[in-house]
Amino acid sequence: MSINRISIYHLETLLWIDRLGTFSAAAERLNTTQPAVSARMRELEQRLGTTLFRRDGRTMSLTAAGRKLVRDCDPLLRDMQVALLGSGGFAEASGVVRIGAGEIAAASCLPAFVAALKAEMPNVGLEIEIDLTANLIQQLLTGRTDIAFAAGPIAHPALKTRPIGEVALVWLASPAVAAAFGRGDSSQPVPVWSLASHSPIHGRMRDAIQASRITQKSLNLCNNARTMIDIAKVGGGIGIFPEPMIRAEIAVGALTPIADMPALAPVEFHVAMRVSDTEPVLTRIFDQAAKLDLAEAAA
Structure with missing residues (x-):
């Protein structure tokens, strides 16, 4: 095992593959290409000296060793992110967060929420997409979106949601x-x-x-x-x-x-994110969004 040649990006890539289910979805989330993701996983397997993926035709699944590595590394990487944010606060956070919203949410609570979010996390890039609720949920499940403001109720075991009020x-x-x-x-x-x-x-x-x-x-x-x-x-x-x-x-x-x-x-609205996402920045954004009240935002 050549652990000194394993980088954080190897483990981060592995975790995103596990969260999103495919190499292509992980590549999109990490702003890279599928060949680059595949190369990282080959390197990780070679340096660990073990097989992490079971290949069956065009599909892949984690082996027992792969699942154990995900389970062990997920809290470690999360703790590292928390530690780094603890030294500089969310003002030092970076990366890109993708937010999906329906037209109604975009017209009521989203502008003020985004302005407050940028004030707290000026170095975090935001990508906002306006779409219908059904499309927003699908994009959330496939990893194309990180946070969604959608008409509810929303019930899916892979998502956690919080109500944020109703619109007449x-x-x-x-x-x-x-x-x-x-x-x-x-x-x-x-x-x-x-x-x-x-x-x-x-x-x-x-x-x-x-x-x-x-x-x-x-x-x-x-x-x-x-x-x-x-x-x-x-x-x-x-x-x-x-x-x-x-x-x-x-x-x-x-x-x-x-x-x-x-x-x-009235139409009730919820904010939603994937249960598997434990990044401090995403958790912070979700927690802040969960405090919204559409009645107050629309007043």
Whole structure:
């Protein structure tokens, strides 16, 4: 065994392979290439004098020796990171953290949270991606995202989550469309807009349509809430919109609530991360995010 030739990056790479399940996912997380990850693991096996991976065609799994090394080294590397942060604090932390968020979270709590995060960790690079909840959870599970702000509830054994509050939903249209719809004098079905089927708002829209006088065939889908808001503003129909995203439009009279429509349950939001991620920086960000209250952030 040539332990003096084993570097921290060898062990860090091994841990990320175990956490994310594949060499390619670990390579993406470490901002390197899959051949580089494979080379590191060959070096580690050679220097330890043992086989860490069992190869079966195109798939790989950890051997008993590999699993033991992961179990033994994970707390050691975490303690080392904590020690280094203890000397300089989170102001000295570095690296890249990928944050995923839905449009609603991005419009309510994310801007202030990111500003506070950058003030505490100025050397940590942030990559923010806005997407639908279903995509955010998949990206989190595959290691493409580290932290996600998503509509809940979220239930997966590989993820830990914390609730961060609810966002109200409102029926809105332009003043002219809302007035015509209220009088029932439209000769054609009024177009209704909803987020795509992967969004929790879509389910609420379907339930609300069944309880209202809206024609089912008038439902249209869009995967971008801001685009739907713009369509409604120019008289293109009515829709259910998250309250934090339409305050300005209501304030200037570009959109107006529609009376006598079915009540809408609010959308609850959670922050989520992988259970296997124990890096102090990620844990700190998750803990800070778990303290958010969307009611306060949207006020």
